Amino acid sequence: MSKTLAGYLALAAVLAAGGVALAATGTSGRPAGGCVAVVAAENAYGSIAAQIGGRHVAVTSILRDPAADPHLFTADTGTGLEVARAALVIQNGAGYDTFMGKLEDAAPSGRRVVVTVADALGIHAADANPHLWYDVPRLDRVAAAIAAGLERADPRHRPAYRAGLVRFQRRLAPLRRAVAAIRARDGGAPVAYTEAVPGYLLNAAGLRNLTPPAFARAIENGSEPTASAVADMTGLLTGHRVRALLVNTQAISPITSRIRSEAVAAGIPVVGVTETLPAGETFQAWQLRQARALTRALGR
Amino acid sequence: MFTELLGQHFVHTALLAGAVVAVVSGAIGTFVVTRGASFAVHAVSELGFTGAAGALVLGVDPVAGMIAGSLLVGGVLGLLSLRGRERDSAIGAVLAFGLGVGVLFLSLYQGYATEATNLLFGSIVGVSDRQLAVLAVVAVIVVAGIAAAYRPLLFSSIDPEVAEARGVPVRALSVLTFLLLALTTAEAIQVVGVLLVLTLVITPAAAAQRLTANPATAILLSIVIALVATEGGILLSLQQPWPTSFFISAISFAAYLGARMRPWSL
Numbered sequence: 001m002s003k004t005l006a007g008y009l010a011l012a013a014v015l016a017a018g019g020v021a022l023a024a025t026g027t028s029g030r031p032a033g034g035c036v037a038v039v040a041a042e043n044a045y046g047s048i049a050a051q052i053g054g055r056h057v058a059v060t061s062i063l064r065d066p067a068a069d070p071h072l073f074t075a076d077t078g079t080g081l082e083v084a085r086a087a088l089v090i091q092n093g094a095g096y097d098t099f100m101g102k103l104e105d106a107a108p109s110g111r112r113v114v115v116t117v118a119d120a121l122g123i124h125a126a127d128a129n130p131h132l133w134y135d136v137p138r139l140d141r142v143a144a145a146i147a148a149g150l151e152r153a154d155p156r157h158r159p160a161y162r163a164g165l166v167r168f169q170r171r172l173a174p175l176r177r178a179v180a181a182i183r184a185r186d187g188g189a190p191v192a193y194t195e196a197v198p199g200y201l202l203n204a205a206g207l208r209n210l211t212p213p214a215f216a217r218a219i220e221n222g223s224e225p226t227a228s229a230v231a232d233m234t235g236l237l238t239g240h241r242v243r244a245l246l247v248n249t250q251a252i253s254p255i256t257s258r259i260r261s262e263a264v265a266a267g268i269p270v271v272g273v274t275e276t277l278p279a280g281e282t283f284q285a286w287q288l289r290q291a292r293a294l295t296r297a298l299g300r
Numbered sequence: 301m302f303t304e305l306l307g308q309h310f311v312h313t314a315l316l317a318g319a320v321v322a323v324v325s326g327a328i329g330t331f332v333v334t335r336g337a338s339f340a341v342h343a344v345s346e347l348g349f350t351g352a353a354g355a356l357v358l359g360v361d362p363v364a365g366m367i368a369g370s371l372l373v374g375g376v377l378g379l380l381s382l383r384g385r386e387r388d389s390a391i392g393a394v395l396a397f398g399l400g401v402g403v404l405f406l407s408l409y410q411g412y413a414t415e416a417t418n419l420l421f422g423s424i425v426g427v428s429d430r431q432l433a434v435l436a437v438v439a440v441i442v443v444a445g446i447a448a449a450y451r452p453l454l455f456s457s458i459d460p461e462v463a464e465a466r467g468v469p470v471r472a473l474s475v476l477t478f479l480l481l482a483l484t485t486a487e488a489i490q491v492v493g494v495l496l497v498l499t500l501v502i503t504p505a506a507a508a509q510r511l512t513a514n515p516a517t518a519i520l521l522s523i524v525i526a527l528v529a530t531e532g533g534i535l536l537s538l539q540q541p542w543p544t545s546f547f548i549s550a551i552s553f554a555a556y557l558g559a560r561m562r563p564w565s566l
Contacts, residue, residue: 071417077534078541080310080425081301099418102426106310126359127410214407222417223406 036154039086041097042070043276044133045117045146047283049090051171052147052164056157060086063097066276069251071222075099083107088153090146093118094130113153120145131275135200136172136179136287143168171284178291179205186243186298192236193246194256195220198273201291202246210236219248219256230255237262244297246271269297305538310425314544317427318530320435321484321491322500324442326523328484329505330515331446331477334457338502339388340377340478343395344485345497347373350402352416356409362416367486373398374482378475422493424534424544431490438483445480453477454515491530492545499549500526503556510559525555 035058040046046061053059060082063070083089083100084107091100093116104114117132118124121141132142147165151158179201187206193199196216202209212232218225225233236242237259245263247256249272263270271293277286305311332341351369352362373394380390406416427435446453456463456473464470481501488497508521533548 074418074421074543075423075425076541076543077305077311077314077425077538080314081305081308084308084310099423099426102423102428103310105428105430106313106426107308108429217410218407221406221409223403226407 036088036150036157037086038088038090038150038153039082041089041091041100042133044283044286045090045092045142047277048143048168049088049146049150051168051282052143052161053150054160054164056154056160057088057150062100063276064279066250066274066278068276069222070096070275071220071251073099075103079103080107084109086112088112088149089114090149091116092130092132094123094128094132095126096130113149115145115149117142117145129196129199131197131199133283134198134287136175136204138200139172139175140169143172171282175284175288175291178288178295182207182291182295182298186295189244189298190242191244191246191298192233192242193248193273194259195248195251197248197250197275198246198290198294201287201294205291205294210242219251219253222251222253225255233259234262237266237268240266240268242268244269244271244294246273246294248273248275250274250276269300271297302538310427311534311538313427313429313432314424314534315531317432317435318424318491318534319527320432320439321487322504322526322530323523324439324484325488325500326504326508326526327446327519328442328477328480329501329526330508330519330522331453331457332481333502333505333509334454334515335477337377337387337478337481338498338506339391341481341485341498341501343377343391343398344370344373344478344482345489345494346395347398347402348486348489349416349419349494350398350405352419353402353405353409356416357405362419363486363490366419366489367483369398370482370486370489371479374478374485375475378478379471419489420494421543422489422491422496422545424491427490435487435490438487442480442483445476449473449476458515492548496545496549499545499552500530503549503552504529507552507556507559510556511562525552529555 036053036056038049038053038057038059040049040059040061041063043061043064046059049057050059062079062082063073080103083103089100089104089112091097091114104112118130121132121138123132143165147161150161183206188208190208190210191202192209192211193216199209212229215225215229215233218229237245245260245268247260247270260270271290273290277283332338348366348370351372352366354369355362355365376394377391452468453473453476456468456470457477460470484501485497488500492500504525505518505522507525508518511521512518529548529552532551533544536547537544
């Protein structure tokens, strides 16, 4: 090994040591402006937290663009800062937002409360459908877990959060009625989707999902569906074996567009759904709008 | 917001991880560029993705799978000890098949594949203290490997025919180079992602070789360029919320352009 190189390696070691010294001076999150800083990985949970917490919370959501595919999300420094500052973090889990765990590990904090919805619902299977905010019958438990997280992060306003939880659960009533109405009128009706996004909603409404699992999974993971899965899916539509097609408008690919046109050509109603809550809508208004669109589609 | 970000633990970790990765990438890059094996870097990193997808199917840690995938491909490419015209096509064939296997793994995986797909872009703001420690240990291994075999490694990279004639174990050194490259790539993937590994392993070394003919100086310059690109890229992404990997690749490419346009050398 040459002397020059030894010198350079020593220099590199000194630089690295300087970096270690810099890293030792870390700080961790703090609530902003007297409000509890809440970060929700998905804005559906952000909306629920904002409604329960009212004026005591400042909610930031990370996945919030219904025009962007959440699978292609990459965290930037702003996201890292939001997680570092948060007193309460709400995340879905079930593999939907694995970036959250990394951001939390990168910004360790003894005070941060983390609510993982999948844990609150006892969902641990690796192949579970992760779109838990569509699970209307279990939204009560989701909201209760979020309220409990707020109480732990900010015990001073416990009564406000309890009242907020009761208020929010009342606001879910129209959505529950809409889902119950689909079950009563169209229960057992066959439907299909491009992705399992509204899967729990279909279960709650008692609809029969005929989508080939391999098709939905491939679309979900951005991989290539097998020829037989595409053929099965197309057959459902051209053979009029389903009464509605639910399309995730957030992850459009040439295949989903083609499936959509097949449905339109066969006269099968298409219902657009999104994974992410559109701006300006509350969680329950969004879900109710989609449930009503499904009701209308099944009525045609 | 910039000053608040500078006080954050995760930003310090990112800067440190960036520095560690820059040092090893800049160092190994010089040997890879000298060998004319840039395309191999791309193959090793892309097949790290295949390894991660395979790990998901087996239910083990995707990062471990990525390292295993990179090492396997690095070992194979090193054993083939390819030269000349044959090299590009052989690497292309290995790369294409490996990616095909990756596509198969993704379709076999029953769950949510975001952990593998996230590797394509890297996530420098999500590096934990434990990961940083692993990065540092791997970096020490790579630097020690280079230092231990520095002269023969360089000789066999610059002129494999003459080195072989003089009895230098060219094939073993080729395997060593590619294994060290595989480890470096597995590190760099976590910072800039599979798609941009070349920006740390190849671009700085290529720029450095434009500036000097002395191998030791080239290694130093390459490390410095990689350091400026990663640290500068991270700092710029604190100011402007664009992906860190974009800034890193932009600085690295600017250094390359600058080196190309300079008519003299050091």
